[in-house]
Amino acid sequence: MVEPSSPLETSRRDFLAATARTACAAGFFGTALGLWIGQARALPATALRPPGALAEDDFLGTCARCGLCVQDCPYKTLKLAEPGSGPTLGTPYFEARKIPCEMCSDIPCVAACPTGALDKSLKDISKSKMGVAVLVGHETCLNFLGLRCDICHRDCPLMGTAITLERSHNLRTGKHAMFIPTVHTEACTGCGKCEKSCPLEEAAIKVLPPKLALGVLGSHYRLGWEEKKKKGSALIEGTIDLPDRGYSPGEPVPPAPERNSQGGFKEFRP
Amino acid sequence: MKPRIPGQAAQARHGWWKASQWLALRRAAQVVFLGLFLTGPLIGVWITKGTLASSLTLSILPLTDPLFALQSLLAHHSLEGKVLLGAGLVLAVYALIGGRMFCSWVCPVNLVTDGAAWMRARLNLPEGVTFSRSSRMWILGAVLAVSALTGTVAWEFVNPVTILHRGLVFGALYGAGLAWVLVAALFLFDLAVSSRGWCGHLCPVGAFYGLIGRKSLLRVSAIGRQTCDDCLDCYKACPEPQVISPALKGATRGLGPLILSGDCTNCGRCIDVCPERVFEFSPRWMDRKSKDVSSQTTRDGTTQAAA
Ligand code: SF4
Ligand code: SF4
Ligand code: SF4
Numbered sequence: 001m002v003e004p005s006s007p008l009e010t011s012r013r014d015f016l017a018a019t020a021r022t023a024c025a026a027g028f029f030g031t032a033l034g035l036w037i038g039q040a041r042a043l044p045a046t047a048l049r050p051p052g053a054l055a056e057d058d059f060l061g062t063c064a065r066c067g068l069c070v071q072d073c074p075y076k077t078l079k080l081a082e083p084g085s086g087p088t089l090g091t092p093y094f095e096a097r098k099i100p101c102e103m104c105s106d107i108p109c110v111a112a113c114p115t116g117a118l119d120k121s122l123k124d125i126s127k128s129k130m131g132v133a134v135l136v137g138h139e140t141c142l143n144f145l146g147l148r149c150d151i152c153h154r155d156c157p158l159m160g161t162a163i164t165l166e167r168s169h170n171l172r173t174g175k176h177a178m179f180i181p182t183v184h185t186e187a188c189t190g191c192g193k194c195e196k197s198c199p200l201e202e203a204a205i206k207v208l209p210p211k212l213a214l215g216v217l218g219s220h221y222r223l224g225w226e227e228k229k230k231k232g233s234a235l236i237e238g239t240i241d242l243p244d245r246g247y248s249p250g251e252p253v254p255p256a257p258e259r260n261s262q263g264g265f266k267e268f269r270p
Numbered sequence: 271m272k273p274r275i276p277g278q279a280a281q282a283r284h285g286w287w288k289a290s291q292w293l294a295l296r297r298a299a300q301v302v303f304l305g306l307f308l309t310g311p312l313i314g315v316w317i318t319k320g321t322l323a324s325s326l327t328l329s330i331l332p333l334t335d336p337l338f339a340l341q342s343l344l345a346h347h348s349l350e351g352k353v354l355l356g357a358g359l360v361l362a363v364y365a366l367i368g369g370r371m372f373c374s375w376v377c378p379v380n381l382v383t384d385g386a387a388w389m390r391a392r393l394n395l396p397e398g399v400t401f402s403r404s405s406r407m408w409i410l411g412a413v414l415a416v417s418a419l420t421g422t423v424a425w426e427f428v429n430p431v432t433i434l435h436r437g438l439v440f441g442a443l444y445g446a447g448l449a450w451v452l453v454a455a456l457f458l459f460d461l462a463v464s465s466r467g468w469c470g471h472l473c474p475v476g477a478f479y480g481l482i483g484r485k486s487l488l489r490v491s492a493i494g495r496q497t498c499d500d501c502l503d504c505y506k507a508c509p510e511p512q513v514i515s516p517a518l519k520g521a522t523r524g525l526g527p528l529i530l531s532g533d534c535t536n537c538g539r540c541i542d543v544c545p546e547r548v549f550e551f552s553p554r555w556m557d558r559k560s561k562d563v564s565s566q567t568t569r570d571g572t573t574q575a576a577a
């Protein structure tokens with residue numbers, strides 16, 4: 001090692017060494033911060049973003065964590081994530097089972113947002129996509145058990161479009177109908193009212209962030225029947241249509257079973 | 271030996287008010303700035319909505335933390351005009367009055383770290399670990415780089431300034447949450463690990479505001495520097511003592527009495543604690559060079575010869 005020739009050179013070397021040390025420390029800090037960000041970006045399944053929120057990554061890069069949306073929500077639905085509470089620190093969210101969104105027609109939360117993290121192009125609250133309701137408790141939902149609870153259906157602000165009761169046969173009794181609460185994802189806003197009002201100890205219907213609730217078809221998937229409709233004729237011409245066994249096209253369809261005066265089936269014997 | 275507490279000598283000579291006026295005004299300002307945000311949540315009288323990150327005062331004045339805006343833009347997100355306007359206003363004001371006035375007059379963390387320094391002086395604790403003052407610049411650089419690389423506002427994942435402010439405005443600090451632990455950790459860090467460690471060496475928010483205010487018009491001037499008797503009280507009281515020397519001791523090197531470093535927080539504590547009344551606030555253009563300091567009149571009216 002060469003001895004430094006002058007005190008000036010020593011201090012220059014010290015300076016360079018100190019700078020290199022600080023630069024390394026900063027690099028270490030940056031890496032740690034980056035790793036932490038990777039961890040802390042996860043959104044728990046119970047946390048829903050306010051109406052109009054951008055897609056999660058854009059939202060996290062745009063939201064100032066200012067809380068203006070929270071303060072302008074008249075129902076105290078929204079809150080800011082505190083350290084340790086789950087969603088990314090400082091960002092606004094709500095939990096359906098605690099306080100759902102009341103779908104204000106003037107959408108004050110979106111109006112208050114200064115950054116654009118809540119998109120002002122959302123003018124009609126029924127077009128919002130905060131989440132999607134999913135009936136997860138097929139073994140506990142009272143309607144699945146054959147009762148008439150219907151509460152989620154009746155509490156839905158978009159009753160009849162976002163959620164309907166679909167009739168099906170009760171195999172347990174063999175003679176009753178079941179009214180299955182059925183969510184239509186294109187209409188459901190994810191307001192959370194249904195989850196809030198489900199009377200079970202743990203809600204059978206849950207509102208999840210859209211990404212968790214929805215399946216997505218592979219982009220190369222084509223639905224044959226849709227394609228056929230678009231084309232207006234069979235997709236592959238000249239295929240042979242073999243006759244279906246036990247049924248030939250000209251034959252009459254067997255008549256529907258007859259009903260008695262109480263609405264039951266005549267030939268049914270309990 | 272009892273530690274020499276800066277300010278006591280000034281108080282003995284000039285009374286409590288003269289030895290504490292800027293500190294008192296600063297504490298009042300900190301309380302008022304917090305109060306603007308707190309009257310709404312606490313008593314329902316809304317003056318300023320939001321938090322320091324972005325706010326709306328009296329339903330008309332939007333203000334935004336320019337460091338947030340910078341990170342978001344670096345992360346390739348587009349912000350709405352309102353938030354850019356707010357960031358521009360904040361930038362302009364601090365560029366005029368001194369960026370780090372945010373630190374000493376507004377930021378709530380200052381109350382915590384000043385508290386640690388206050389206790390430190392009384393317990394006469396050793397300096398502890400020392401970081402380079404340039405660390406914060408490197409941290410700021412790292413924060414901006416991580417924002418650009420991860421496409422998000424990196425500092426907001428850990429920022430103690432907004433954690434504390436949010437905790438006060440939204441109530442996390444009134445319960446027994448993790449927010450408390452973070453504030454306590456910051457206090458203990460400054461008290462037991464490193465003197466003025468956070469605000470003086472590491473915080474990238476302070477570093478950023480320091481950069482904004484490098485050419486600010488409002489400065490502290492060691493205008494009466496020839497009467498300095500080297501008691502060192504100003505150095506002990508100052509959160510950024512490295513800024514004092516060029517102004518106070520630079521006469522022989524031809525430097526003016528103005529404290530020019532952007533690190534100076536314009537807290538005015540040096541003005542308070544100096545028993546010789548060397549310092550005062552001064553506009554930037556009043557940077558008299560050493561030659562015309564030679565026959566200045568001191569406060570008690572006597573004319574002093576140059577040292
Ligand atoms: S739409 Fe209304 S209730 Fe729903 S989050 Fe916004 S302000 Fe709150
Ligand atoms: S108002 Fe907008 S920027 Fe502020 S916390 Fe809500 S979503 Fe984020
Ligand atoms: S979340 Fe539930 S209540 Fe709200 S729209 Fe969807 S189905 Fe209806």
Ligand code: SF4
Binds near residue numbers: 140143181200203204
């Ligand atoms: S409220 Fe709950 S139990 Fe009742 S029908 Fe809906 S999901 Fe089932």
Ligand code: SF4
Binds near residue numbers: 373374470
């Ligand atoms: S250095 Fe950072 S934490 Fe300290 S007062 Fe300034 S902005 Fe606040």
